[in-house]
Amino acid sequence: MANVLEVKGLTKQYTKVLAVDKISFEIGEGEIFALIGPNGAGKTTTIRMISTLLKPTDGDAIVAGHSVIKAPEKVRECITYLPDEAGAYKQMTGIKYLRFMAGLFTTDIDGINACVDRAKAICCLGDRLNDKIGSYSRGMIRKLLLARAVMTKPKLAILDEPTSGLDVLNAIEIRKMIKKLAEEEGMSFLLSSHNMLEIEFVSDRVGIVSKGHLMVTGRTDELKERYNAPNLEEVFERVVNENEVH
Numbered sequence: 001m002a003n004v005l006e007v008k009g010l011t012k013q014y015t016k017v018l019a020v021d022k023i024s025f026e027i028g029e030g031e032i033f034a035l036i037g038p039n040g041a042g043k044t045t046t047i048r049m050i051s052t053l054l055k056p057t058d059g060d061a062i063v064a065g066h067s068v069i070k071a072p073e074k075v076r077e078c079i080t081y082l083p084d085e086a087g088a089y090k091q092m093t094g095i096k097y098l099r100f101m102a103g104l105f106t107t108d109i110d111g112i113n114a115c116v117d118r119a120k121a122i123c124c125l126g127d128r129l130n131d132k133i134g135s136y137s138r139g140m141i142r143k144l145l146l147a148r149a150v151m152t153k154p155k156l157a158i159l160d161e162p163t164s165g166l167d168v169l170n171a172i173e174i175r176k177m178i179k180k181l182a183e184e185e186g187m188s189f190l191l192s193s194h195n196m197l198e199i200e201f202v203s204d205r206v207g208i209v210s211k212g213h214l215m216v217t218g219r220t221d222e223l224k225e226r227y228n229a230p231n232l233e234e235v236f237e238r239v240v241n242e243n244e245v246h
Helices: 043-050 072-078 094-102 109-123 126-130 138-150 168-185 196-202 220-226 232-245
Strands: 003-013 018-028 032-036 058-063 079-082 156-160 188-192 205-210 213-218
Touching (some): 018 043, 032 196, 072 079, 094 126, 109 138, 138 156, 168 188, 205 232, 220 232
Parallel strands (some): 032 188, 156 188
Antiparallel strands (some): 003 018, 205 213
C-alpha cells in the first residue's frame, strides 16, 4: 500500500514554546489515521502544518509526492481540510453553496456538475438542499460540509473533530460516511477527535500526541493489548500519564 502522507520530523517552534517536536508518521491509501491527545498537545498545530496553513520550523510532510515546504500549492490541490469551527453561508441554499464551492476548484461546467452530483449523493439531504442553510440543523450542516470537503476526490481529507456537537445518530452517520469513502473509494483520512468511541470505530490506526511528541502509534487492538487496557480511553490515559511522569 503506497503512502499518501509521510510526515518526517515535523517541528514547530514558537518564540518560547516548542509546540510540535519531531513528529513522524505515515498514512496509506484508503487508510483512516486518527491523531489524538489532550488540549494543547500539538494536534491542531500538526494538522495545520500538513494543511500548509502553518510553516514548519523544521522537518517536512510529503502529500502525494509533494512537499508542504517546497510545493505547498501542489499539496493544496491534493487535500481538503475541514476544521472544527467550519461554517457555511446561511443565506445560500445547500445546492447553491455546493455549486459555489465546486466553482472554486474548477470552471468547467461538467466538472462542477460532477462535484455537485457527488456531494448530493454523499450528504443524502435530498430536497432539503433547496432550502437555505440557515434552516439546517447542526447535523445537516456537518453532512453538507463533509460532502463539500470530499466532492473533489482529494488524496487526503483532513478532518478536525468531524462530529463535534452532533447527537449520537448524526455522529454515527458521519462516521459511516467516512468509513465508506475510505473503503469504497480509497480516500485517505487524517482525523482529530476527543471522542475515543468514535476513534475506535472509525480509524485503522491511532497516534497519541502529548506535549508536542508523538508517543505511540498502532492499531487500536494492538494498543489495547500492549497497555493491557479494555478500551482506547484507558490506553490514552496511560500513555499521557507516562509522559507526564517523564
